[in-house]
Amino acid sequence: MREPLFMGVDGGATRTRARLHDADGKKLGEGSAGAGNARLKHDAIAEVLQACRAAAIDAGLEEADLGRVHAGLGLAGTQQAWDRDFVLSQPLPFASVAVDTDAYTxxxxxxxxxxxxxxxxxxGFAGLAFVNGERINVSGWGADIADEGSGMMIGRNAIRRSLWALEGMAPMTPLAEAVLDRFDHHPPNAVEWAGTATPGDFGSFAPLVFEHADKRDALAMPIVEDAARDVSRAIARLLEVGAPSVAMIGGVFPRILPWLPPPYRAVCVKPERDPVDGAILMIKQALEAKAGDRSA
Known part of the structure; x- marks a missing residue:
């Protein structure tokens, strides 16, 4: 019997990453693909499998080898049981699968x-604490009703306030000019674009906002300050439930960190390992728990 392999997957709103380890924890290969948010249903599954196959190819393995892979899938959009059930109902080629949110992994x-x-x-935006065996969620309910403080929200607010500027309800600043240039200063173009835009499309405006906020742009600064308040509120809650520190995850965090009040900056730490390693740890824990149940 050939030795088992372990695949960790981190699937977010923009990108999916996969990493393959052997039984001793040695990295064999890595792969990536597009958005792995489970709310995208079959499209997300296709991206997850593409990333996993890319990792297998990077490791010099063949398609048949996926049958000895135990896969931990940390996917955005799996907060609800029915979303996890959908993922597990798919014809995945792995020996076993554990699914949870990308926040948990x-x-x-x-x-x-x-x-x-x-x-x-x-x-996106999501907080999670694990204290004394209990999981406590803070936000993470998706772009439709949450994602406060996220790159998506920062980008959407930049577009909204730039339209205000065009209508004389906010200052016409360099940020507003730069955003409006994307739509030829014609609001219907922005409306048409927004009709099919993904959270990642909105989030693509966030670097522009931070760039102008650093220059004290009068439109950009309030957007970043609002996002910093959202982040601070989430950190405060995570500390309140007993977390000793808050690890910073995501590409927007390094940009928002200098805008947080000093007491909140002080408790933010760098992660020891990344979400992909966390997904591998999750599937190993699931297998250990299953083995324990059989021996009980």
Missing amino acids: ALLGAHNGRDGAILIVGT
């Missing part, structure tokens, strides 16, 4: 399985 990796908290501030 990020937490496992960030603190290497110990108590702590993470706050994801990227295209």
Whole structure:
């Protein structure tokens, strides 16, 4: 019998990453693909499998080898049981699968399985603490009703306030000019674009906002300050439930960190390991729990 392999997957609103380890924890290969948010249903599954196959190819393996892979899938959009059930109902080629949110696998990796908290501030936004065996969620309910403080929200607010500027309800600043240039200063173009835009499309405006906020742009600064308040509120709650520190996850976090009040900056730490390693840890824990149940 050939030795088992372990695949960790981190699927977010913009990108999916996969990493393959052997039984001893040695990295064999890595792969990436597009958005792995489970709310995208079959499209997300296709991206997850593409990333996993790319990792297998990077490791010099063949398609048949996926049958000895135990896969931990940390996917955005799996907060609800029915979303996880959808993923598990798909014809996945793996020996076994564990599915949970990308926030949970990020937490496992960030603190290497110990108590702590993470706050994801990227295209999306989600906080999670694990304290004394209990999981406590803070936001993470998706772009439709949450994602406050995220790159998506920062980008959407930039477009909204730039339209205000065009209508004389906000200052016409360099940021507003730069955003409006994307739509030829014609609001219907923005409306048409927004009709099919993804969270990642909105989030693509966030670097522009931070660039202008650093120059004290009068339109950009309030947007970043609002996002910093959202991040601070989430950190405060994670500390309140007993987390000793908050690991910073996501591409927006390094940009928002200088805008946070000093007491909140002080408790933010770098993750020990990344979400992909956390997903591998998750599938190993699931297999250990299953083995324990059989021996009981």
